[in-house]
Amino acid sequence: MGMVIKNNMAAQNTLGTLNKNSMALSKSLQKVSSGMRINGAADDASGYAISERMRVQVRGLNQDIDNTQSAISMMKTAEGAISSTVDILKTMKEKAINAANDTNTDADRAIIQKELNQAIDQVDDNASVTFNNKILFDGSADAGTTAEQRIIKALNSEWLDSALSMAKEAYGLSFQEDETSVREMTVKFERGSSGGSGGTTTLAYVTSYFGSDGKTNKLELTINMDVYDALAEHDVNGKAGSYPYLDRTIAHEMTHAVMSANITGFNNLPKYIKEGAADYIHGIDDQGDRKNVLLALTPDTVNSQFANGDGVVPYAMGYALFHYLNAKSGHDGHMMTRFMNVLDEKGGSALDEAVAAASKGGFSSAAAAIAGFKQDLTDYTAAGHTTKEFLKEYCDIDFDNNFDTGSALGSKAWMGESANAEQVVIEGKSPNFWYYPGSDTSVIQGLTVKWPNYTRPDGGFRFQVGTKANQNIQAQFSDIHATALGLRSDDGKNLSVETRAEAKRTMTVLDRALEKALDQQTTIGALQSRMEYTASNLTTASENVQASESTIRDANMAREMTDYTKNNVLMQAAQSMLAQANQSSSAVLSLLQ
Structure with missing residues (x-):
């Protein structure tokens, strides 16, 4: 290279190297002082973003x-x-x-x-x-505002449990027995159906499906929402307009369910037995339609009324017969348990034997019990008494006593305390107690209840x-x-x-x-x-x-200190060489002397 004084390229090159070393030293110093490998996006753009x-x-x-x-x-x-x-x-x-x-x-x-x-x-x-x-x-x-929501909560928390407790205590029947043929029931809501036995409007009903062996293999509980859309918000008994309390209807229908699940050939029992037993569980002394049927009885109409399968007649007649058997057996409190035990063990075909057991041998068959009922009514009315007085004297059915409905567990059945329409099915003081099932099924006293779809x-x-x-x-x-x-x-x-x-x-x-x-x-x-x-x-x-982020961003201090030391030495070397390069131009002056 020629000796020049205008452009000292050696010094320029050394200066560039010095700047590079200075930048590298600055970055090393930043990494060492911050402890981070990445201090800005320029250090590692993708690493910085991650x-x-x-x-x-x-x-x-x-x-x-x-x-x-x-x-x-x-x-x-x-x-x-x-x-x-x-x-x-x-x-x-x-x-x-x-x-x-x-x-x-x-x-x-x-x-x-x-x-x-x-x-x-x-x-x-x-x-x-x-x-x-x-x-x-x-x-x-x-929380719930619709009738469906309130009914599901009531069934889940009180009504079904009360109904099954009543059937177990009064009749000795439950879904927890070894021979129970079905332990599952589906709940359904129905609209657009107003017909049905027992009255002009079916409030709720249990449907039993029977196998060829006469045993029940499926149960469904249907609630008529045409009626219960008007369910009273603050009534714990489930009142809707002028219709009877739904809690008592559920007690009635669940009596059917538990009888059907335990009695082989339940479907072949006379209607007055099936419906009478279901009415007896909660009592009907306060219900005008049943009351009218019974008050209209005469000795001449007894047989025809027991054979009558229309409307509420079999309900009322069966109810009266069970009260009659209870009175004839001495009010010992176990009449219905004896009756149901026979049917549970021997099936619906053993009805006569069940009546004999219920009456402690007083009657040998259902026909004999009806004949005894008719004879007592004949004799009592012939003595100048009314049918109403007969029902009170021979059946403990006192229509003037509104403190007890005549339920199987009440005072008129000699089983417990008086219970009126609001008390006969035990509930808390407020519907605010009711709560939803924990899932789409609930197990209540051995019965698995499958709930319909509902919004919560x-x-x-x-x-x-x-x-x-x-x-x-x-x-x-x-x-x-x-x-x-x-x-x-x-x-x-x-x-x-x-x-x-x-x-x-x-x-x-x-x-x-x-x-x-x-x-x-x-x-x-x-x-x-x-x-x-x-x-x-x-x-x-x-x-x-944080450990993963540290791997990306934190500095390896051993490596960074090594780099720092290297860059520091290179920086000093570049500074020294720059000084030497600057001295090279002064040699030209010797040529100019």
């Missing part, structure tokens, strides 16, 4: 963990309230058992009632608990536990106020133990209230446990994503 997405995910997961911890705190608050309520209900059950004992006077029961009133008020206080000003037990799990309101709390919009856990709580546990009516009347009869009914209501409260407590506990698992899973996910 890392930033991971950082967003990590921050989201960490917030999810915080959300989950807050949700767990909410669950603990709710669990504390429901736990206190369960303790109160246990105490109330103890007090109700005490009140049902006849060693207590009515004055004693009045004192016990004061304790219950305070306990019920405390249940309401517990249910009003809030978390961050949010009402926890808002009833979103059981969407509400409650949603806990965000994921980084995507739909990754959440829903929590819906039942209402646990006094009305929602059946302890207080919608108009403010508390559950009562002021009489022995009321105390006995209260015991059943409290059992169901405890079942609902414990179910809610179990739900809360399960949610809390799920939240804890979720928090653990989110923590693991956050750690793993």
